[in-house]
Amino acid sequence: MGKKDDKKKDVQDGKFSRRDFFKKGGSLVAGGIVTTYGAKDLLAAASSSEAYPKAKGHVEHDATLCSGCLSCMIACSLAHEGRVNLSTSRIQISRYVFDDFPNDIMGFTCQQCDDPKCVENCPAEACHVDTENGNVRVIDPDKCIGCQTCFDSCIYTPRRPVWDSQNEKATKCDLCTNAPYNSKSEPACVSICPQKAIKFIGQV
Amino acid sequence: MASPGYAGKILKVDLTNKKIEAIDTGKYEEFGGGYGTAIALFWDLCVKPGGWDLQDAYDPRNIISIMNGQVSGSGIPYAGRTSVSGLSPQGWPVNWFTRSNIGGDFGTMLKYAGWDGVVVQGRSDKPVYISIINDKVTLEDASKVWGLDTWETQKVIAKQQTGSSGDGKRDWRSIGNEFSMSKPAIICTGQAGENMSRIASLQHGGGAAAGVGGFGGVFGAKNLKAISVIGTGGFNVADPKLLLETREWFTSSSGRPGGFGGFGGFGPQKAKSSCISCVRGCRTRGEAGSDDRDQDGCMETTWADVHKPAAKNEHEAKKANPLLQKYSLNGFDTCFGGIEFGPSGTDFPLETPEASGLGYYIKRLYDMGVIGPGKYVTVNGKKISVDTAPLNFDEYGSYEFAEKYAKIISTREGFGDLIADGAVRFAEKIGRISDLDSLLRCPTWGHTDHWSMAEVTWGYGDLVDSRDICDHVLQMVFMMLGFGGSGAFGGGKKQQNQNPEEFVMNLTKAFVPYDDDPFMFDYSWDTDQAYKTGIYAESKAKLVAWRMHYHTYYKESLMFCDWNWAKPTGMGEKGTPFGEPRLYNAVTGKNQTFLEGMEIGRKAWTLKRAIYALQGRTKENEKFAGYMYKPGASGASFTNTLPVYDGKKWAFQNVGQMYLSEKGVEAWKTHYYKLEGWDPNTGYPKQRTLEKLGIKGVADILKKNNKLGAA
Numbered sequence: 064m065g066k067k068d069d070k071k072k073d074v075q076d077g078k079f080s081r082r083d084f085f086k087k088g089g090s091l092v093a094g095g096i097v098t099t100y101g102a103k104d105l106l107a108a109a110s111s112s113e114a115y116p117k118a119k120g121h122v123e124h125d126a127t128l129c130s131g132c133l134s135c136m137i138a139c140s141l142a143h144e145g146r147v148n149l150s151t152s153r154i155q156i157s158r159y160v161f162d163d164f165p166n167d168i169m170g171f172t173c174q175q176c177d178d179p180k181c182v183e184n185c186p187a188e189a190c191h192v193d194t195e196n197g198n199v200r201v202i203d204p205d206k207c208i209g210c211q212t213c214f215d216s217c218i219y220t221p222r223r224p225v226w227d228s229q230n231e232k233a234t235k236c237d238l239c240t241n242a243p244y245n246s247k248s249e250p251a252c253v254s255i256c257p258q259k260a261i262k263f264i265g266q267v
Numbered sequence: 268m269a270s271p272g273y274a275g276k277i278l279k280v281d282l283t284n285k286k287i288e289a290i291d292t293g294k295y296e297e298f299g300g301g302y303g304t305a306i307a308l309f310w311d312l313c314v315k316p317g318g319w320d321l322q323d324a325y326d327p328r329n330i331i332s333i334m335n336g337q338v339s340g341s342g343i344p345y346a347g348r349t350s351v352s353g354l355s356p357q358g359w360p361v362n363w364f365t366r367s368n369i370g371g372d373f374g375t376m377l378k379y380a381g382w383d384g385v386v387v388q389g390r391s392d393k394p395v396y397i398s399i400i401n402d403k404v405t406l407e408d409a410s411k412v413w414g415l416d417t418w419e420t421q422k423v424i425a426k427q428q429t430g431s432s433g434d435g436k437r438d439w440r441s442i443g444n445e446f447s448m449s450k451p452a453i454i455c456t457g458q459a460g461e462n463m464s465r466i467a468s469l470q471h472g473g474g475a476a477a478g479v480g481g482f483g484g485v486f487g488a489k490n491l492k493a494i495s496v497i498g499t500g501g502f503n504v505a506d507p508k509l510l511l512e513t514r515e516w517f518t519s520s521s522g523r524p525g526g527f528g529g530f531g532g533f534g535p536q537k538a539k540s541s542c543i544s545c546v547r548g549c550r551t552r553g554e555a556g557s558d559d560r561d562q563d564g565c566m567e568t569t570w571a572d573v574h575k576p577a578a579k580n581e582h583e584a585k586k587a588n589p590l591l592q593k594y595s596l597n598g599f600d601t602c603f604g605g606i607e608f609g610p611s612g613t614d615f616p617l618e619t620p621e622a623s624g625l626g627y628y629i630k631r632l633y634d635m636g637v638i639g640p641g642k643y644v645t646v647n648g649k650k651i652s653v654d655t656a657p658l659n660f661d662e663y664g665s666y667e668f669a670e671k672y673a674k675i676i677s678t679r680e681g682f683g684d685l686i687a688d689g690a691v692r693f694a695e696k697i698g699r700i701s702d703l704d705s706l707l708r709c710p711t712w713g714h715t716d717h718w719s720m721a722e723v724t725w726g727y728g729d730l731v732d733s734r735d736i737c738d739h740v741l742q743m744v745f746m747m748l749g750f751g752g753s754g755a756f757g758g759g760k761k762q763q764n765q766n767p768e769e770f771v772m773n774l775t776k777a778f779v780p781y782d783d784d785p786f787m788f789d790y791s792w793d794t795d796q797a798y799k800t801g802i803y804a805e806s807k808a809k810l811v812a813w814r815m816h817y818h819t820y821y822k823e824s825l826m827f828c829d830w831n832w833a834k835p836t837g838m839g840e841k842g843t844p845f846g847e848p849r850l851y852n853a854v855t856g857k858n859q860t861f862l863e864g865m866e867i868g869r870k871a872w873t874l875k876r877a878i879y880a881l882q883g884r885t886k887e888n889e890k891f892a893g894y895m896y897k898p899g900a901s902g903a904s905f906t907n908t909l910p911v912y913d914g915k916k917w918a919f920q921n922v923g924q925m926y927l928s929e930k931g932v933e934a935w936k937t938h939y940y941k942l943e944g945w946d947p948n949t950g951y952p953k954q955r956t957l958e959k960l961g962i963k964g965v966a967d968i969l970k971k972n973n974k975l976g977a978a
Binding site: 127128129130131132133134137138140141142144145146147148149150151155157158159160161162163164165166167168169171220221222225226228231243244245246247251254255257258 | 435437439502507511538548
């Protein structure tokens with residue numbers, strides 16, 4: 064069992080508890096049939112519909128304008144981690160030239176959901192609403208335990224939180240509110256896009 | 268530990284012994300990565316061991332090196348290309364060591380997988396493809412993709428590697444401890460490569476190609492169908508904040524849409540397609556329901572025939588263009604006649620095409636009655652069929668003709684077997700090699716004409732290299748003088764109203780270290796001035812040296828895109844010679860100067876010259892084809908209006924009638940060899956030169972083989 068699985072088990076064993084997840088998770092483990100899908104379904108059912116303050120915006124990608132240069136992904140990882148790594152980019156552009164336009168390029172960005180399941184279900188309170196920075200949904204790396212519950216909780220496919228394998232933690236789009244190497248006032252992916260295919264919708 | 272920007276190791280795959288190993292990149296950093304490192308690898312893996320005459324590109328001992336650049340994938344614009352090199356089967360009469368390069372994201376994906384390049388040697392006993400998933404490298408059975416075109420090949424391999432292909436859906440896949448949404452980057456060859464056509468390309472994605480050199484045939488000879496790579500990792504840069512700020516600085520007022528845009532080919536460019544980190548996007552994304560996939564407009568034009576009505580040709584050429592990619596054929600060497608658009612007239616005489624490959628040649632031979640249904644030629648007393656079946660020249664200019672033409676070259680069916688090795692070898696087979704004096708416009712080494720003249724330093728570059736150098740730096744500058752440039756080239760207005768002297772003086776400033784010699788740009792050719800300051804003078808040797816050193820390092824080793832670099836005019840501090848080092852240093856944290864980069868280029872270029880010496884290059888055989896010495900040598904070109912100095916003043920003149928004199932070219936070669944530190948009588952590098960460049964061991968091997976230049 065890997066470290067990630069250990070963390071998942073810790074969550075399921077109740078070492079980290081939050082809202083309904085504690086009870087539901089515990090019963091699931093008792094059944095001994097924990098799977099990714101099982102957890103996701105369970106978490107969806109466990110939604111508390113708790114009201115969160117709305118994020119003041121999110122990033123959108125227009126696949127019809129994109130040229131597939133991946134500058135946004137490089138910029139995202141540089142701005143946050145200080146090194147190039149497409150796998151840790153919070154914006155994901157997937158390109159496959161043999162699919163018909165515009166599906167040859169597909170972009171995936173965090174929508175900063177009104178009802179953020181990633182926040183709601185995080186057992187370590189790492190994923191939270193940053194009320195000091197436009198209510199952006201962010202993950203505190205100091206608190207993240209790497210259980211990937213946020214992966215399972217995300218309502219989108221592909222899920223929007225990403226995996227930082229070097230630190231074994233989840234991370235997600237924070238609209239560059241905590242991007243130490245980004246000196247621009249807007250998210251790095253937005254400012255770097257040469258085709259203006261990435262836009263910030265809203266205000267922070 | 269490798270410097271920032273490098274992954275740190277190079278993958279070596281021996282297909283004969285099925286051995287996979289890693290080479291430390293650090294050992295080769297002095298050659299600049301990319302092609303520079305590949306030259307050094309060729310030296311170490313093919314030359315040093317000895318016991319081989321370095322003549323046959325299809326010999327299993329030949330290596331093919333596919334390399335990324337030190338700053339590739341870092342976010343630096345126009346720096347994401349991938350170098351391909353090795354002995355070239357296209358090279359004629361010798362399979363010279365040569366280079367090609369390819370756009371897209373193969374090289375950068377390789378870096379994300381932890382490799383600065385992949386070197387393949389040997390020959391597999393059965394068709395295979397190489398699978399690279401980060402550190403996991405395996406040889407996979409290619410029997411299911413052998414015989415498929417390059418697009419189908421990539422689809423099948425993508426499915427084998429990721430479990431899905433072409434369904435418009437995307438999701439994360441778990442790879443080791445990582446997750447990735449990337450499709451594999453695949454470089455492969457089609458049927459032309461499998462059948463070892465000497466004009467077979469390597470293809471990647473829909474339209475990216477390493478066309479020149481015939482490296483598709485090298486894959487075929489190695490029983491290698493493809494290399495697939497998935498990289499989920501990253502690499503370090505010296506100062507990420509500085510890098511992002513430098514990118515912003517570079518692109519803030521240039522390179523945004525509305526600048527260069529794309530070449531576009533025929534018809535308006537729809538959505539753009541970019542190589543990694545490119546801010547322009549010169550290719551076109553696919554159109555639903557069409558065969559338009561990531562196409563390069565420049566290649567579309569090579570299917571046009573200059574004698575055909577434009578409207579029909581545009582449509583047929585655009586439709587035919589994907590045939591090149593699918594069968595894996597080099598567009599320029601397969602082509603029918605180059606560019607057919609823009610105004611005609613003295614600046615752009617359409618009657619002689621700018622490019623004139625195999626298709627152009629066979630059409631002329633057909634029109635002359637030399638080849639055709641039931642025709643034969645006699646060569647050395649032997650009767651050879653030159654029946655053009657299954658081609659039907661009544662269909663010439665149509666898609667149907669193009670389709671048959673591409674297919675028979677690639678499968679060697681019927682007439683196709685005669686022409687599958689390119690125009691020069693075809694001429695040789697049918698006893699018409701003397702056509703190099705007239706009809707067969709291949710200026711050097713069996714490669715088609717491509718803007719070699721009247722901007723003669725392109726032609727000189729071809730001569731001292733081993734291929735069409737395909738280096739557009741001066742074309743981008745000079746086309747503004749006579750032609751004005753199309754919208755695609757960002758021009759639209761002639762600039763002859765500039766003061767010629769001022770123009771030349773400003774241009775000269777960029778060409779460090781020769782920035783004190785404006786006569787580099789004197790195109791006097793038919794007077795004594797040609798020897799004093801014009802095309803046969805030492806100044807022209809400087810300009811060619813600059814081009815070759817710059818190209819070797821900045822374009823082929825750092826992998827800067829030829830369509831965007833160098834930038835000698837109009838870019839101020841973002842252009843040459845200021846922009847390159849600033850971008851490089853932002854990634855690496857070094858304090859490298861422009862000139863230091865040029866010296867790395869000189870070093871790799873000279874090492875390559877040592878390889879040529881061992882392959883048999885001499886001053887005697889370094890000669891142009893005969894037509895270059897006759898009226899008509901300069902074909903259609905954007906760059907026939909050039910600066911000319913008459914001994915007193917500068918002027919812009921149309922020099923589209925330029926052709927060369929043998930005496931003049933010999934004089935130029937002597938200047939050039941001296942400037943490079945090569946023996947002016949043989950062209951061999953001198954010991955002192957090699958020692959100064961820090962490659963004394965090279966001199967020892969040359970000496971042992973009697974190929975060292977006289978002191």
